[in-house]
Amino acid sequence: MNKHGGYYGKNEKMIDFSVNINPFGTSEYIKKLLIDNINELHKYPEIDGFSTRKSIAEYLNLDNDNIILGNGAIELIYLFANIFSKKKVLVIQPTFNEYERAFKMFNCIFYNYINSENNGFVLDYECFAMEIKKINPDVVVICNPNNPTGIYTDYSLIEDICKKYSNTIWFIDESFIDFSLKNNGQHLIEKYNVFLLRSITKFFALPGLRAGYGIGNKVIIERMKKLKQPWTVNHLALQVLSSFFRDEKYINMTYNWIDKTRSEFYKKLTKLNNISVINSSSNFILCKHKNILASELNKILNNNNIYIRTCNDFIGLDKYYFRIAIKLKEENQIIIENLKTLK
Amino acid sequence: MNKHGGYYGKNEKMIDFSVNINPFGTSEYIKKLLIDNINELHKYPEIDGFSTRKSIAEYLNLDNDNIILGNGAIELIYLFANIFSKKKVLVIQPTFNEYERAFKMFNCIFYNYINSENNGFVLDYECFAMEIKKINPDVVVICNPNNPTGIYTDYSLIEDICKKYSNTIWFIDESFIDFSLKNNGQHLIEKYNVFLLRSITKFFALPGLRAGYGIGNKVIIERMKKLKQPWTVNHLALQVLSSFFRDEKYINMTYNWIDKTRSEFYKKLTKLNNISVINSSSNFILCKHKNILASELNKILNNNNIYIRTCNDFIGLDKYYFRIAIKLKEENQIIIENLKTLK
16 A cells, blocks of 8 residues: 555644645635534435535536546546556656556556656657557556656646547646646547546645546546446535536636746745756755755754655655645745755 | 345335334434534544444443444444455344445355254254365354344344354454343453454444444454545544443333344234244244235235335345334334234
């Protein structure tokens, strides 16, 4: 089982830069919705969340049959892997390591395409297309923007590959897409074999609730539904999934924050000695110290109440990489000051 | 996917006898716990619920390694089925039909042992032991007390079979055990290959929360954990699973109600013309009308705002069977009055 999910220690002063959660926390709008619905927990949640799928479909201008709900995004990763059991899967690395565990659990033949460090982990179109031609995978997996690099891959590039290799099915994890302020891949789902994974965990700061959804080609969604367990999404998660998009105040506040804070934080990080920084389109930044192992760095920072995500469990990253969440200005400044003192 | 989970129509006056939920609803103690924890949803739930397993282990006087948590009992049914993929499974019928879907999904060889209607659906020890000898199943599945018959099978009888066929693994669904006011099977888990499924859905009226747990032999629990998805149990469910057993006021109130109301309700039902009734050790009662199909009966009752569970999707039950939940005295009286008027 994945070992991450944030700092679990007892230091209450610890600032947890290891978890990529919206620093504004859960919104008042959503908290009210949750409290109002606690009186409804004596009823079963809708077995496949029909009403919630309908709300999301209306919001996205899609059909109900394009939507599937999950107990967090994780359930949908495993469900997707289940329908492609024993097939060939090509995963663009370095990325979230739960894909590997899920596809291997369902006996898929697992291939890694590792983006080059020298190319700043940006996808090399020619090189990747050649790899698809060579392997002929049933499924391609990409996280966009990617965790942990923060790199956003343009959908025009993905569409070019979709066109060229039209039998390949794409699993695109868009858990962080709303932080990118860039286009999502919705226009591709009916044109090609595309499934997009969405989560409200990160943007709406609700990892404790377990709420995710997927949108995709109706054929893929139908196959996933056939293997889905009943009642996986709790009633409170269904209510939030039905209306998160109405919380415009919080959404706009977050857009304004990420737009401004990300570029400022990035600039400050790039000015530090001995640290190289990947420019991110998400709410976290991948860094590498030239001399200090990330595990050592974490120990040093822990003493000053700062916790970071070491990255040596990501395929294609060495032990010097670490990932830090973008937080509010004051907290970002604290980690900058701490990193400045290193040699 | 299972089609049940209660009445979903728009008649707000409908009394839903189809769902087996504690009629006292969610307790004030638990509601307060939930509200207090809404501010904690911005953090990831513990990845495998270590603290919650510890609380349950202390309460039951077991080790942490005897406990596994689930997103409702359902997750644990599928997880258990997954570890016995392709094995021989013998299920005591008629029973909850999700076992069949789960074991078949993992390509188990599925056998039914159908308790005889003539024997009031009580397990015939000799006959069942012969069936085990004949089939030599890897896994036996029993729901105790059973859904939908309400029959409780004595653990001394189960232990006799465990002794005789010590290689067989038992999956015992105790989701309704607390309503039985009888012994549970905890004393068997380390002595034999036994897994007990528990749920707080029914007794604590929390189907919307999705919280279940399993206790068992450490070898079985360890195998299940290896295939478990991360973060499946939401933070609120973890909190309730950590302390439901402290809600003594609600627990005692429920014990008093079920003890008295069940026998009264049963007696009244047995006095009705043309209806045969199975004596239950749970919070529901299985009935059969001699002349009217359960689907027809439901239509008639719906007109008077009563909804029942037809049972023709249970293996071994015909179309005349229906299941009704035991509710508070006044509601039970309403269905009695309605059933009286039938011919």
